[in-house]
Amino acid sequence: MNGDARKPIGVFDSGIGGLTVVHDLVTRLPNEEIVYLGDTARLPYGTKSPETVLRFSRENLAFLKRRNVKIIVVACNTASSVALPKLLEEEHVPLVGVLLPGARAAARATRTKRIGVIGTTATIRSGGYEDALYALDPAIKIWSRACPLFVPLVEEGWHEDEITRLTAERYLESLAGFRADTLVLGCTHYPLIRNVIAEVVGENVTLVDSAHETAAEVERVLEKRDLRNDLDRPGGITVYVTDIPYLFKEVGERFLRREMDRVERIDLETVLVNGSGA
Amino acid sequence: MNGDARKPIGVFDSGIGGLTVVHDLVTRLPNEEIVYLGDTARLPYGTKSPETVLRFSRENLAFLKRRNVKIIVVACNTASSVALPKLLEEEHVPLVGVLLPGARAAARATRTKRIGVIGTTATIRSGGYEDALYALDPAIKIWSRACPLFVPLVEEGWHEDEITRLTAERYLESLAGFRADTLVLGCTHYPLIRNVIAEVVGENVTLVDSAHETAAEVERVLEKRDLRNDLDRPGGITVYVTDIPYLFKEVGERFLRREMDRVERIDLETVLVNGSGA
Numbered sequence: 001m002n003g004d005a006r007k008p009i010g011v012f013d014s015g016i017g018g019l020t021v022v023h024d025l026v027t028r029l030p031n032e033e034i035v036y037l038g039d040t041a042r043l044p045y046g047t048k049s050p051e052t053v054l055r056f057s058r059e060n061l062a063f064l065k066r067r068n069v070k071i072i073v074v075a076c077n078t079a080s081s082v083a084l085p086k087l088l089e090e091e092h093v094p095l096v097g098v099l100l101p102g103a104r105a106a107a108r109a110t111r112t113k114r115i116g117v118i119g120t121t122a123t124i125r126s127g128g129y130e131d132a133l134y135a136l137d138p139a140i141k142i143w144s145r146a147c148p149l150f151v152p153l154v155e156e157g158w159h160e161d162e163i164t165r166l167t168a169e170r171y172l173e174s175l176a177g178f179r180a181d182t183l184v185l186g187c188t189h190y191p192l193i194r195n196v197i198a199e200v201v202g203e204n205v206t207l208v209d210s211a212h213e214t215a216a217e218v219e220r221v222l223e224k225r226d227l228r229n230d231l232d233r234p235g236g237i238t239v240y241v242t243d244i245p246y247l248f249k250e251v252g253e254r255f256l257r258r259e260m261d262r263v264e265r266i267d268l269e270t271v272l273v274n275g276s277g278a
Numbered sequence: 279m280n281g282d283a284r285k286p287i288g289v290f291d292s293g294i295g296g297l298t299v300v301h302d303l304v305t306r307l308p309n310e311e312i313v314y315l316g317d318t319a320r321l322p323y324g325t326k327s328p329e330t331v332l333r334f335s336r337e338n339l340a341f342l343k344r345r346n347v348k349i350i351v352v353a354c355n356t357a358s359s360v361a362l363p364k365l366l367e368e369e370h371v372p373l374v375g376v377l378l379p380g381a382r383a384a385a386r387a388t389r390t391k392r393i394g395v396i397g398t399t400a401t402i403r404s405g406g407y408e409d410a411l412y413a414l415d416p417a418i419k420i421w422s423r424a425c426p427l428f429v430p431l432v433e434e435g436w437h438e439d440e441i442t443r444l445t446a447e448r449y450l451e452s453l454a455g456f457r458a459d460t461l462v463l464g465c466t467h468y469p470l471i472r473n474v475i476a477e478v479v480g481e482n483v484t485l486v487d488s489a490h491e492t493a494a495e496v497e498r499v500l501e502k503r504d505l506r507n508d509l510d511r512p513g514g515i516t517v518y519v520t521d522i523p524y525l526f527k528e529v530g531e532r533f534l535r536r537e538m539d540r541v542e543r544i545d546l547e548t549v550l551v552n553g554s555g556a
Contacts, residue, residue: 149441167441170441243330
């Protein structure tokens with residue numbers, strides 16, 4: 001076994017949405033330790049510029065590396081899309097984003113080679129999914145749309161709701177005309193309104209959940225590098241956040257679909273500045 | 279004339295919503311210079327904890343003080359609500375928030391002494407409007423509700439829209455039963471969907487626009503301290519933001535209802551750290 005195998009898996013996201021990835025990681029790799037960082041003080045990333053998202057991502061990465069992680073999951077579509085290519089050039093620790101696993105699953109699922117992608121404004125504008133899908137198969141045609149209201153609708157808990165359905169209809173209006181047979185849920189919040197989206201797009205469209213595919217990719221990378229934790233007991237989850245907003249635990253546990261063992265609020269600036277001087 | 283009179287008015291907000299206050303300031307005080315700071319890299323404040331909002335507000339204040347302003351407008355309901363009381367203890371520069379002017383206007387407008395207040399989650403949870411209204415008149419009864427979807431609906435530009443109307447009906451459902459005759463728009467984004475809100479609440483409810491009342495309060499403070507700019511030419515507006523998000527200029531000018539002369543992106547950490555070391 002690789003000597004690093006007992007180190008934890010690091011996961012970061014702009015907020016709590018990445019807990020859907022943690023949920024899928026725990027299901028697939030139950031004896032791994034997980035350290036999660038949610039940058040709740042500066043969320044959302046989806047409406048911010050690529051330079052700002054890159055800066056925030058570097059800081060999140062630096063924090064997780066101090067927690068001695070063996071692999072880092074960028075569980076944020078915006079950061080995966082606009083910051084990950086640059087981070088891969090700069091970093092030695094293995095990095096897995098949510099974008100490429102989602103794109104690969106979509107390319108496998110489509111028969112008509114017509115794929116829809118929905119996400120935050122920044123994810124869609126970055127063209128990250130388009131680039132990844134074209135690289136996998138240049139014959140693929142893509143329809144994409146930013147859906148900025150979906151995140152606050154999920155956070156309101158309006159999951160099976162008329163307003164959510166009308167909003168989904170508005171956003172997905174032109175998808176039917178495009179005749180996609182596959183739709184990528186390119187934001188970690190979206191699986192929570194999966195039912196409404198499925199109803200609106202109809203049963204002929206396969207929904208691809210990037211969070212789910214990402215957990216599978218993490219397992220493959222750990223296997224390949226001989227980094228799977230061999231301890232025969234369930235791993236713990238430590239959740240760090242840069243702010244504890246109202247209802248954090250309630251909303252977070254809805255995403256995680258279990259209780260959070262431990263949540264700690266940290267100040268990234270203080271931690272990183274003090275640490276580097278030590 | 280006070281020697282400081284030709285200095286600019288400083289205004290900060292978590293984002294671009296405070297530009298509605300700038301619009302009203304320019305209308306009322308056309309020859310004042312205005313320096314605006316929108317903390318767009320860390321918006322929204324409305325979903326964050328009071329400690330975090332206070333920390334961000336202190337940094338915004340420090341930035342504006344370096345721009346040598348004569349008065350600072352906290353054009354953010356969340357910051358006015360959760361951070362301003364503490365900032366007033368710490369600061370010597372005159373500070374005007376949006377909350378107290380809005381509360382005063384509502385107390386003047388109501389005949390039945392039954393007032394509704396809507397705003398972000400943090401503004402409503404803080405109870406800032408309640409405290410201010412009770413202090414003005416202990417006989418006042420208050421109904422309040424957080425409306426987290428209104429900000430993204432405004433930013434989508436869905437101003438006169440079925441989804442916005444349904445969302446407003448959901449949020450304001452129980453206001454009619456409460457029989458309020460006055461409703462405070464406790465968020466600087468809300469004036470842009472004023473028409474839909476007015477339709478939903480009906481013509482018997484007076485809407486109070488905090489941005490408008492705040493500009494009037496700034497004028498009073500400047501008069502009282504002999505700080506009005508006596509130059510007989512239109513003042514300029516300089517807009518600083520911590521991030522330039524997509525569509526910033528387009529959305530910003532919708533709030534400001536005029537063109538932005540100059541927008542500059544700054545990094546608060548760098549500016550404040552370098553500055554303090556100099």
